[in-house]
Amino acid sequence: MRVLLADDQALVRSGFQMILSVEDDIEVVGTASTGQEAVDLARSLAPDIILMDVQMPVMDGISATREVVAQHLSRVVILTTFDRDDYLFDGLAAGASGFLLKNTDPERLVDAIRVVAGGHALLAPDVTTRVIRRMTAAEPAQQASTPPVAAEASRPRLPHGVELTSRETEVLQLVAEGLSNHEIAQQLFVGEATVKTHVSNVLAKLGVRDRVQAVVWAHRAGLALPAHD
Structure with missing residues (x-):
């Protein structure tokens, strides 16, 4: 490179x-x-x-x-x-x-x-949080005026017949926390190449361009892990 x-x-x-x-x-x-x-x-x-x-x-x-x-x-x-x-x-x-x-x-x-x-795209963890806050800033007001059933229906969905494996979901949640491939590999006790494969598969299944879009998708779908210090 x-x-x-x-x-x-x-x-x-x-x-x-x-x-x-x-x-x-x-x-x-x-x-x-x-x-x-x-x-x-x-x-x-x-x-x-x-x-x-x-x-x-x-x-x-x-x-x-x-x-x-x-x-x-x-x-x-x-x-x-x-x-x-x-x-x-x-x-x-x-x-x-x-x-x-x-x-x-x-x-x-x-x-x-x-x-x-x-x-792909990569942001520092605290930067990821701010991007999500900015990109979803208008959503709380919209959700407040939307019936629960309609709000649930508005969550992003995978294409019909496409599913994330449990490991891919876990990787997506860690990406949504702002972790790098190296950090995800350490946390899951797997090789970095394995993490890259999972991330690529997740992006392809979600139909998104990069990690930033994947993070937004995870937050809107309710898959993001609770924030912690």
Whole structure:
């Protein structure tokens, strides 16, 4: 997987490059210190993933993400110090496939690159919760005025004849908690490749594009596990 690092701080770029350099399946092909440079290098280097900071000179990371995605140059993971809702939702609206904070564990960062390179989306657990809250914000009022039978009928359903296995349901619930493939594998005591297979099967059965949509589906279907500290 070819990765481009975009951050205006040289020390941060060096740190991420050091973390990724030990991974056999990841190659850092370039670094950028501005959003415009990230877009230009994306055109010339054709990376699979760009780790994109938000606050950069010349062009900010949100605008750069919008250009990169619109031109189909690469998939983007927003990586920022600032835990702000405007950055989160503006980044997702711009087409980012992931959103992580810079204080994330190195293992989660590496896992995020692999997940996004595989065509899926990945968000930090607390970010997932906020996305769900925003996307389902209008639902409580609607449900309050909807008869119980109608509300039950409005829950998303699997296509006729399609069912999730007990293990796939369990994996979906853990995805809805915001866990990465690596964390799910540890919790279920199975291999990470096995988890990836289950996640792919779940996405296909639900008919959704990525993990974010799967999380929304799980919450609306009442499959999400109760929130806990």
